[in-house]
Amino acid sequence: MRIPLLNASGCLDALTAPTVASQLDAFVTKTVTPLPREGNPPPRIAESDAGMLNSIGLQNPGIDAFVHDTLPRIAELAVPIWVSVGGFAASDYSEVCERLDDEPSVDVVELNLSCPNVEEAAESVTELVAAARAVTTKPLYAKLSPATWDVAESARAVEAAGADGLSLVNTIRGLTLDAGTRRPSLGRGVGGYSGPALRPIALACVHACAEAVAVPIVGMGGVTSADHVLDLVAVGASGVALGTILFSDPWAPRRIRAELDGSTTATGVPSERRIHDFVPETTPRRRSSAK
Amino acid sequence: MRIPLLNASGCLDALTAPTVASQLDAFVTKTVTPLPREGNPPPRIAESDAGMLNSIGLQNPGIDAFVHDTLPRIAELAVPIWVSVGGFAASDYSEVCERLDDEPSVDVVELNLSCPNVEEAAESVTELVAAARAVTTKPLYAKLSPATWDVAESARAVEAAGADGLSLVNTIRGLTLDAGTRRPSLGRGVGGYSGPALRPIALACVHACAEAVAVPIVGMGGVTSADHVLDLVAVGASGVALGTILFSDPWAPRRIRAELDGSTTATGVPSERRIHDFVPETTPRRRSSAK
Amino acid sequence: MPCDTVSLGGREARRERLDVLGAEQIGPYTLLRLERGELEPGVPGQFFMLEAPGRPLPRPMSLCQAPPGGLTFLLEPVGPGTRSLCSLRPGDAIHVLGPLGNGFDLDVQSPLLVGGGVGIAPLPYLAEALGDPPALLGFRSDRHAEVACLLPDAEVVVEPRLVTDLLPDDPGDVLACGPEPMLEAVRRRASGAQLAWEAPMACGYGACYGCVVEVGGRYRRLCIDGPVLRDVA
Amino acid sequence: MPCDTVSLGGREARRERLDVLGAEQIGPYTLLRLERGELEPGVPGQFFMLEAPGRPLPRPMSLCQAPPGGLTFLLEPVGPGTRSLCSLRPGDAIHVLGPLGNGFDLDVQSPLLVGGGVGIAPLPYLAEALGDPPALLGFRSDRHAEVACLLPDAEVVVEPRLVTDLLPDDPGDVLACGPEPMLEAVRRRASGAQLAWEAPMACGYGACYGCVVEVGGRYRRLCIDGPVLRDVA
């Protein structure tokens, strides 16, 4: 089985790095919200010994500009498109999902239910998924946070609410201080912690959810090599997304694909569940452009 | 202000390393439960690139043997004693706390509300704290998990339920696979993730809770140097516990104390709140032996 | 795959593992000489992302000199990443991505280079491209000022004197790089100046939105809209 | 504070940063020679916790030889920790804690040493203490068997032959170290044998409860109750 490789939302801009995006089995957009957002004040990036913090805060042009300007240009790359959707209330999620439902170039909608860099929605993740489900026929992936005592419980709940798959995991809240001043390094104070340090946490979440639900899982968190991809697949992921590694190595998708192709290692038990749009024989791909 | 240094529960045995325990401002015991526990099957230890996993599972002799055999021997060290208390129901916590209330050598009771290596109690952390509070006059510290979307909310709840302080943070669930077999490295599968990788997460939790509650906080998570101690103090900790570092460097308490004494760096704003039993002038220490 | 091209808004950057040819101490700075591989040196003011061994993220560095077959960077050890880079030795090799971003616009009438501290890094390569125009350099201390040897004809001041004290009333086409307060002061004195700004960067090619600066009331990515900006409003 | 004593149940261990004197390749193994510092070599079968540079946890290693002024370890690179240790070179230094645990009981009548693979590590030092008793060694391949040079008088077998095939019917006082299946086989053939077991260890001094093995139906910490156990039930 060919293991699909995606980018993690917010970790690649297909328009500034089209040759990188073209290497992926699907391109996942940065999270889109109903209205344009400027995001959080800088500094937005800090490093720790084994990972990084970000406090971007969902900077994005809003759904109008996204649909009119961004989406048609991404669609030219002829890579399956997953659009990440965010918001601050169930109505935000349903508004954006409804708009995307009319866009044939959108293959999958990923619901970002877990951004640590913005105020959370008052509704539970289940209600947010249900709100999205009510307005779209697109495959829906629910992206969950590792910052929960029992992630399998959330997984079961969003599956019951109509999610077609899970994206695991988002960043977890972290803080670093400036060495000189001992003030938070980031303008916003806390940020989302990603990279190698997150890997054991991500593996534990995917492992727990794969046992709890039947829908496919896109695993992510600190992946930097084919070995890490195979680890996620061994615990139940059907596809793997690359995040922080793209910042230091934009060619990681191609490098890791080559490592996977050359790998003679047993991949564990590759998951039976297939993630959406990598099965053209069963789900005919809609590739008509949105332009 | 002298910053109190403790060990993290489960990371030092005062009986096998008395000279190390003597260097501390307080010794924290491994978590004690009502009945003896053998703990989880081995392997119980695994390493990741930036931390470690453990699945000890609260191996301990039970409260009877603890009070009769262990406690009197620890008390000989003449170091303030914090006893970590765990269980699987509110009644477990109240049973152990009630027993300890009669023991003059116990200075503080730390409620382990967050062990990722055992089945959790059905009751909420608030109910567990309330159950303990009802039966003991000892200072009560509530030890919380970082695996929660809003740790400040839990902090407020346990403060309201009668906690005199917080211990932040426990380990977070993680998983590593054996490189050869891609099966979980630990006998139990998942384990608790600790060490350097946890540091930014711990800092974020202490930071969030210090703004939410008035009680003192013992910070911990990946501390290996005086710099890390000062970081935790800068975000609001009144004392700092050393965990995983003790495994590679049993003399870390003395080394870090020396680093702190030699440090000319501003410590940020040292917390006004004082942790229990480091203020002999206001709280006369009871040092009568339990033997 | 020794060398890969990344299209960035139509322009090309490459990533390659480059051998360290030398690392020379100048005052508190290190001049790191790498082989060039198949990388282009780019336009002065463009930058490269240098792998900092042992650190999760690469570090943005302006090209300082482009000797034949080489790429030279001037580094100030201010934190874990730059310390890691400053400890590289011949025999080591690091991944380098670039050139990235917008360099200086070289179509200027009467160029005047202004640099402060490690901000002089891009000026030697820039001076070469512009035929050694006049340059004003400011430093924190005499020890820091040793690095002025990279621009032998420059006028040099050491604190408490500031480089802006040397700016003539009509400074012409100023091209400046240095700490933020210096750039702000230059901007007030020389409208239309080309200023090379800094921000923490994770990717350097527009992927992370980490490096934003406010330009005209909106957050723009410094790595692709800069780092050289003309007269930031 | 170059050297610190830790009391462990009345016994003393020290921790010190020791220089690497040499690292010699023998077949797939590395013989790592450290200076001794103020550390005691301890009883054969005791172990030391060696800092593995770049890894969060130290690694338990049996003392292999105790030359004057030195401590020598035999290492098999099986994972990140041992690979890090095997790449040490003169000029490097690592923290070492020890000696730890219970070594072999040397009060034996007719000792017979049995070792398999890297499990022969403690035998050279043990052989020296017991006056070169007979020894049986088993290895996976001829290349692995090269390391038998550390016990020149030993009988050596290579798979598919097993070291237990050589055990006499009345083997006397067996002192053995090797992979778990070998120890189990030795135990069945030689009751009362002293066996040196292994388990992943985080601390080596009883602090973590990570290294437990079942002894008599209960989990005991191998680092302080072992690693040498007599006839584990």
Ligand SMILES: Cc1cc2nc3c(=O)[nH]c(=O)nc-3n(C[C@H](O)[C@H](O)[C@H](O)COP(=O)(O)OP(=O)(O)OC[C@H]3O[C@@H](n4cnc5c(N)ncnc54)[C@H](O)[C@@H]3O)c2cc1C
């Ligand atoms: C386009 C560009 C070109 C650069 N060219 C050079 C160069 O030629 N030579 C050189 O020595 N440095 C240059 N820098 C700055 C250099 O990238 C930072 O000093 C470095 O990333 C700091 O990493 P660190 O781990 O050593 O320190 P950190 O611990 O990350 O930071 C130490 C201090 O510097 C601040 N800081 C961190 N990153 C930056 C940054 N990118 N800009 C401003 N402040 C920062 C932090 O807030 C902190 O106060 C450049 C930066 C940019 C954006």
Ligand SMILES: Cc1cc2nc3c(=O)[nH]c(=O)nc-3n(C[C@H](O)[C@H](O)[C@H](O)COP(=O)(O)OP(=O)(O)OC[C@H]3O[C@@H](n4cnc5c(N)ncnc54)[C@H](O)[C@@H]3O)c2cc1C
């Ligand atoms: C008391 C004692 C003495 C030892 N003496 C020596 C010695 O003299 N020379 C030597 O080369 N090795 C010795 N070992 C084993 C050595 O400690 C391990 O091989 C090492 O810790 C593995 O670390 P790693 O990161 O290289 O591999 P890891 O990635 O940690 O492990 C690789 C494989 O080895 C297994 N493993 C890990 N640690 C141990 C362990 N402690 N025991 C058994 N299996 C393990 C893992 O499950 C995995 O399958 C000793 C172990 C103990 C407990």
Ligand SMILES: Cc1cc2nc3c(=O)[nH]c(=O)nc-3n(C[C@H](O)[C@H](O)[C@H](O)COP(=O)(O)O)c2cc1C
């Ligand atoms: C700079 C940055 C921006 C991110 N933006 C988003 C986002 O907009 N939406 C989202 O769902 N996740 C976002 N994430 C989280 C990633 O998609 C991913 O879940 C996380 O980084 C873990 O993977 P990694 O360790 O491989 O980076 C972002 C992560 C980073 C580092």
Ligand SMILES: Cc1cc2nc3c(=O)[nH]c(=O)nc-3n(C[C@H](O)[C@H](O)[C@H](O)COP(=O)(O)O)c2cc1C
């Ligand atoms: C081996 C091990 C055993 C632990 N046992 C306990 C325990 O019994 N009770 C408890 O409250 N925490 C326990 N912890 C958690 C630590 O007390 C501490 O919260 C955590 O390890 C984070 O600190 P560190 O990163 O400095 O290790 C244990 C941690 C480790 C590594």
Ligand code: FES
């Ligand atoms: S550094 Fe990543 S967008 Fe500019």
Ligand code: FES
């Ligand atoms: S290794 Fe820690 S108790 Fe044995």
